[in-house]
Amino acid sequence: MYANDKMLSGLDRARVVRLIDEHRKDWSLQQAFYLDPDIFALERELWFPRQWVIVAHLSEVPEKGSYVIRQLFDEEIIVARHGDGEDDVAAYYNVCTHRGSRLCVKDGRGKLLVCPYHAWSFRLTGELQTRRDLPEGVDGDSLGLHKVPTKVIGGLVMCGLDAASLPDIEPAAAGLTDLLRENGVADARIVARKNYLTKANWKLVLENFLECYHCRPAHPEYFRVNGHVKVTAMRDDYNAAEWKQEIDAWHSVIGDAEFHKGVWEPGDLDTMPFAMHRKPIGSGRLTLSDDGRPVSCLMGGRGKFDGGENGFRIGRLSFLSAPNDYLTMFQMIPRNANETDVILTWLVDKDAEASVDVDKISWMWDVTTVQDKKITEDNADGIASRAYRPGPYTPLESQTAFFIETYLSQMRTLITGERRDGDEAWTAPSQLYASPQAARKTRKFGQAAS
Known part of the structure; x- marks a missing residue:
């Protein structure tokens, strides 16, 4: 047991509620929330099934008959394309309905999904194809694959664990689809993928990702490239004024062009689970590369580079960075x-040319994520100490603090079935641009933004 013993012995829901009620607002969590497997089990039961996450890009199932194996939290799923339309994509748990064998072991293409154990086969629409050996009286229609809720949004394949628990994604889809298309997401192809397995609780990973207070000491390359650090990584009137001048100059150039909706402003909180913001990269850079020069061709039908980046928050655990010439997709998948x-x-x-320089394209986020892995694992090691106590979030960590408060209020409601005054439960707003006004409107979750 841990010395500052807030750890749980066995799954005691009442004690979890007490820990939530003891939480000090705008401070980090108690140790148990970062380390205890019983709390993770409770999240697995209650919180994860309510989350829509990116599981694939549409180009990974480019034609009818193609399928890929992907991870959805601790479940393995099959994402399959059963028709020629963009919406003809379905996902299933990778479990044969005969005796529970793993159905597919690798990505593939074909008219049927065939179990390697007893050769039961299934159509890509999920129905059982093999029926000749069924016992008399058994309804083959009842033995189709178990479906996973799926929605394609602008080229991104979104899935969730439980249809009964998931929030309605249609308002977010309606708001995001055109924005993603404007950035060329649906017409993109993958050039690289890497898993940075991080030995830390998923909340620590997300807390780190949501703030840039650490960018100055931990990310020298990111700090050099991105102008927004003048207001997101430090509190300095001179730098804030300089950044405001840079934004104003950028606005004077881009005007009201088609691709410049939802432009970022100082003070932007970007707190919504589904949101888009746009900002200049800064310092005359055209894209997020080491030297600021383009690394691929323009995306989304743009006529020229404008030195901006679109940032998308797509649910709680999926993100997208979109400068003018490439995309970086982020998936954070809790393992344990x-x-x-x-x-x-x-x-x-x-x-784009087949010979694009992948190292130049991946440079910034690769070096940054390697650094994030190290500092987050160091954070996890420190939290495991008997000396750990929660600490205060600074104003530069407001997004992290907001996530923690929202997480706790949601967990409490899911455990008790009761909503306290002031508790927050997210409803997708009609306006998806991240802005101070939108953030204020959605701060009281449970009320749709007008």
Whole structure:
């Protein structure tokens, strides 16, 4: 047991509620929330089934008959394309309905999914094809594959564990689809993917990702490239004024062009589970590369480089960075209480040259994520100490603090079935651009933004 003993022995839901009620607002969590496998089991039961996450890009199932094996939290699923349309994509648990064998062991293509154990076969629409050996009286229609809720949004394949628990994704899909298309997401192809397995609780991974307070000491390359660090990594009136001037200058150039909706402003909180913001990269850079020069062709039908980046928050655990010429997709997949898969995928326009320099494309987020892995694992090691106590979040960590408060209120409601005054439960707003106004409107979750 841990010395500052807030760890659970056995799954005691009442004690979890007490820990939530003891939480000090705008401070980090008590030790148990970062380390205890019983709390992770409770998240697995209650919180994870409510999350939509990116599981694949549409180019991974490019034609009818193609399928891939992907991870959805601790479940393995099959993502299959059963028709020629963009919406003709379905996902299933990778479990044969005969006796429970793993159905597919690798990505593939074919008219049927065939179990290697007893050769039961299934159509890509999920129905059982093999029926000749069924016992008399057994309904073959009842033995189709177990479906996973699936929605394709602008080229991104989104899935969730439990249809009954998931929030309605249609408002987010309606708001995001055109924005993703404007950035060429649906017409992209993958050039690289890497898993940065991080030995830390998923909440620590996400807490780190949501703030840039650590960018100055921990990310020298990122700090050099990105102008927004003048207001997100430090509190300095001179740098803030300089950044404001840079934004104003950028606005004067881009005007009201088609691809410049939802432009970032100082003070942007970007707290919504589904959101888009746009900002200049800064210092005259055209893209997020080491030297600021383009690394691939323009995406989304743009006529020229404008030096901006679109940032998408797509649910709680999926993100997308979109400068003008490439995309970086982020998937954060909790593996257990102490490990998280952090998967980055880089994409370019489908018509980009085959010889694009992948090292230049992946440079910034690769070096940054390697550094994030180290500092997050160090954070996890420190939290495991008997000396750990929760500490205060600074104003530069407001997004992290907001996530923690939202997580705790949601967990309490899911455990008790009761909502306290002030508790927050997310409803997708009609306006998906991240802005101070939108953030204020959605701060009281449970009320749709107007």
